[in-house]
Amino acid sequence: xxxxxxxxxxxxxxxxxxxxxxxxxxxxxxxxxxxxxxxxxxxxxxxxxxxxxxxxxxxxxxxxxxxxxxxxxxxxxxxxxxxxxxxxxxxxxxxxxxxxxxxxxxxxxxxxxxxxxxxxxxx
Amino acid sequence: xxxxxxxxxxxxxxxxxxxxxxxxxxxxxxxxxxxxxxxxxxxxxxxxxxxxxxxxxxxxxxxxxxxxxxxxxxxxxxxxxxxxxxxxxxxxxxxxxxxxxxxxxxxxxxxxxxxxxxxxxxx
DNA sequence: ATGTATGCAAACCTTTTGCATATTC
DNA sequence: GAATATGCAAAAGGTTTGCATACAT
Numbered sequence: 001x002x003x004x005x006x007x008x009x010x011x012x013x014x015x016x017x018x019x020x021x022x023x024x025x026x027x028x029x030x031x032x033x034x035x036x037x038x039x040x041x042x043x044x045x046x047x048x049x050x051x052x053x054x055x056x057x058x059x060x061x062x063x064x065x066x067x068x069x070x071x072x073x074x075x076x077x078x079x080x081x082x083x084x085x086x087x088x089x090x091x092x093x094x095x096x097x098x099x100x101x102x103x104x105x106x107x108x109x110x111x112x113x114x115x116x117x118x119x120x121x122x123x
Numbered sequence: 124x125x126x127x128x129x130x131x132x133x134x135x136x137x138x139x140x141x142x143x144x145x146x147x148x149x150x151x152x153x154x155x156x157x158x159x160x161x162x163x164x165x166x167x168x169x170x171x172x173x174x175x176x177x178x179x180x181x182x183x184x185x186x187x188x189x190x191x192x193x194x195x196x197x198x199x200x201x202x203x204x205x206x207x208x209x210x211x212x213x214x215x216x217x218x219x220x221x222x223x224x225x226x227x228x229x230x231x232x233x234x235x236x237x238x239x240x241x242x243x244x245x246x
Numbered sequence: 247a248t249g250t251a252t253g254c255a256a257a258c259c260t261t262t263t264g265c266a267t268a269t270t271c
Numbered sequence: 272g273a274a275t276a277t278g279c280a281a282a283a284g285g286t287t288t289g290c291a292t293a294c295a296t
Contacts, residue, residue: 002269002276022260037278042261044276058181063260077229086229091222092215099214105243106200106209113236120228125251125295145285160253165286167251186285
């Protein structure tokens with residue numbers, strides 16, 4: 001565990017519930033270590049993904065977002081107007097998986113859902 | 124409507140139910156017009172997206188996939204083992220949207236779900 | 247004839263990689 | 272001391288863009 005990895009790990013914990021992308025993390029990391037390198041950040045995120053510490057989200061075109069891995073799986077809602085990202089649990093997930101197993105024969109391991117529309121404030 | 128656009132449009136129709144990525148489309152297009160350019164393909168796909176003729180899918184890391192826009196919204200299942208992509212309807216979608224409206228106040232406009240696991244053949 | 251689309255090459259942007267040096271255990 | 276991680280700079284890969292030419296209406 002190097003200084004750089006510690007910084008990135010701490011950052012991810014601090015950002016829990018948020019969904020920063022690489023450049024946001026890079027800016028934050030540079031405040032703690034101005035010499036930290038972007039490739040170190042990328043390499044560390046890759047390691048953390050492998051170690052199941054961090055999850056990569058594909059919420060937007062431009063770049064990936066990252067979040068620290070939480071106990072329970074959850075989904076993401078993106079507000080079209082203000083861009084706010086909200087986490088939510090997929091209602092009746094068990095039922096959905098069972099239904100799809102029945103109808104299509106899938107053995108579902110993960111579900112990634114991105115809902116978009118208007119959030120509570122913007123609707 | 125140019126020759127190139129016609130070729131790409133016809134291709135997309137032919138590929139209905141499949142989910143080709145750009146290079147697959149490019150290869151197919153070059154069979155009909157060996158001089159067609161990759162940037163024309165990209166530009167045309169962008170136009171078709173704007174015109175709601177084509178939908179862009181983010182099923183994999185490496186590249187986007189494209190499909191011709193169908194009447195009813197559907198979701199995608201990707202088999203971890205064989206890579207097969209299957210379309211499916213999200214069970215009880217209305218209920219889910221209603222539930223999320225109630226709990227979180229969302230006004231949901233689109234849902235993009237990517238389920239992965241094992242398909243019927245591979246499970 | 248006017249406006250729009252094309253081909254080509256170059257640029258862009260995010261992410262990855264090779265390599266020498268520095269750091270961790 | 273051996274193995275691994277870092278910084279730097281360069282490359283990679285998919286996608287976009289500027290511009291002169293060609294095409295559609």
